[in-house]
Amino acid sequence: MAAEESGSAVGEAAAAANGDCPAAAAAVASSSADDRILPRSSTMPGVIKNDEITNETAGPSNLQRSRTERRRQNNPADDPARQLFDEKIPIKKKLKMLNRIAIVKDDGTVVVDVPSGLEDTVGVGTEDGYADVTVDDSLDGLDIPYRPPMQIVILIVGTRGDVQPFVAIGKRLQDYGHRVRLATHANFKEFVLTAGLEFYPLGGDPKILAEYMVKNKGFLPSGPSEIAIQRKQIKDIIFSLLPACKDPDPDTKIPFKVDAIIANPPAYGHTHVAEALKVPIHIFFTMPWTPTSEFPHPLSRVKQPAGYRPVQDPQKMTEIIVQALEMTGQRGIINKGWGGLGTLAEPKDFVYLLDNCPHDWLFLQCKAVVHHGGAGTTAAGLKAACPTTIVPFFGDQPFWGDRVHARGLGPAPIPVDQFGLQKLVDAIIFMMKPEVKEKAVELAKAMESEDGVTGAVRAFLRHLPSKTEEITPPPSSSFLEFLSPLSRCLGCS
Known part of the structure; x- marks a missing residue:
């Protein structure tokens, strides 16, 4: 409205x-003076010295309870999620634990039971952490790295709301001298061509895809009748990706050979196509696609x-x-x-x-x-x-x-x-x-003051490999190996 x-x-x-x-972010910094005034807390869960417990800000009972919970959470034996990866635990026991953690409901929703007091036990510099990652948030267009003219394909599956931001990105890439083909559903052909970009049709009907998501709370189908429809949708999408990256323009017959790929997550087989063609790929989306300290993954099913x-x-x-x-x-x-x-x-x-x-x-x-x-x-x-x-x-x-x-x-x-x-x-x-x-x-x-288009283009160009780097797919990830079992799954001969 x-x-x-x-x-x-x-x-x-x-x-x-x-x-x-829109998104929210918060940062907290302390000066050296603050470090002198505020007591330091122990980060080692098993060792608590008497002189570390003070009454300045929180009661002793609250502080002690917090440390006890942290010790319990850091113990792999008490963590059901970690036990699932323990090879010593029998499969039957793992299945029982999995049923307690996650339940697939009749409507396709996967309900995950996350303890309310759970804290992140993965810290910077730990084995599972992402340490020493520096992100430059500057969106200044002047520092966009120069790249020789490339042929870029943008693979987008979704509604018009998914397509439109990539139209803007494609036009900006054209401003920097690159040839851009936007491959998406046939419904958006006029929209893409009117914007001045090349168009290539992908399979799938955005209206059917949207109706499926509206009807089913999760990605899993709520009934057997849904499976055949969505199987055809996915088959049409996946088998149109490779032609979109290498076939001539369907109208002008002008040849096209992709040098780099941009895609959104629902394009499914995008990574396999990139590996088969040995070209770099950068995946963008219109919402956060990884969990943060501010909120979980937007599609996570945590009792909601x-x-x-x-x-x-x-x-x-x-x-x-x-x-x-x-x-x-x-x-x-x-x-x-x-x-x-x-x-x-x-x-x-x-x-x-x-x-x-x-x-x-x-x-x-x-x-x-x-x-x-x-x-x-x-x-x-x-x-x-x-x-x-x-x-x-x-x-x-x-x-x-x-x-x-x-x-x-x-x-x-x-x-x-x-x-x-x-x-x-x-x-x-x-x-x-x-x-x-x-x-x-x-x-x-x-x-x-934000310029999302410039930021997206800059991120894409910055992360492209240099000429000396080679894009080599893993031995077991060839596109043909991917398509063979997929063809059988989707009912193809």
Whole structure:
């Protein structure tokens, strides 16, 4: 839902905006003076000296309990996850432990039971840690390394919200003299060609893929009937990747030979193609793809369902939206999208129905937005300084809803199966608070200084191997070896 300048508006369509995704980060540093004042805590769990226990900030009982828990967690014998990799433990016992840790529900969701007091026991410099990794966050376009002109293919599977950011990246790469082919679903051919990029069709239908994720809370199918449909989708996608990297343009017949690959994770076989062609690959996504100290992986199933139902009753949802706008005295724009919203029994002078419109333009005309919570739509709303309410359906949408709420930019997300009149009314009232608008404006100003496209291009070019480095695939990872069992799995001869 997007809102007009004197009202609010509701949108459920896929993302159509290019922008950076919202995230929170925090850092704590202590000076040398602080080091002299604050007592140092022992990092060795088995040794606690009496003179290390003080009463300056925390009670002795709390401090002692914390150290006891840390000792217990650092003991591999007490860690079920580590026991799963212990070769001395019988398989039957491991299966019982696995059933206690993770349960696959009937709807395909994998529920993981993580102890509430669990702490990260992997530290910098340990065997399993990522030590001495330096990340340069500078996005200054002047320090983008020069690379001779290359032929680059961008492999993207997903909705328009997944495709659009890579259109911007491709155009920027063209500015630096590279030839760019964007390979994605046939639905987006006109969109890609209009942007001035070369296009190559990948298999798969984004609407079918999205409907599957909406219907199934996890990636696992909820019923046998789903398997055949998704097997065909995956087969079509995977077997179109290699031609996308080496076949001539299907329209102009101009030859193409890839020098480097950019892909998003749902493109599945991207790594195997890169190994077969012995070219470098860089994987990008529109959301964090690794866990951080701030939040887990956005698709992790830690006692929280990550997907909900298709708008099963769009007529009822439309009525709720109209009533909420009327009760709060707001005007609204209903963006119909794939969900079938926007069927009114009678016209309302405070409601405008919209089929499709770029969010980065639309949201600038609004003072609040309510939407499904896709990465691109969330970014567009926050970049326009709009307080935001997210009604998540699946995937990373609950994650963005939680991040928006944590920053005070909107109310707690409303899962689609809990969507109701009072909740929407309360959400609109919350977004109309001056302090919420102030926070949205503050974040929008911070986002103005970010240049995600330049940062992505710079990261891609910086991490390309030098001419002296050779891209050699592991002996057992050839693309033909990968396709052979896959063909049998997908029902191919």
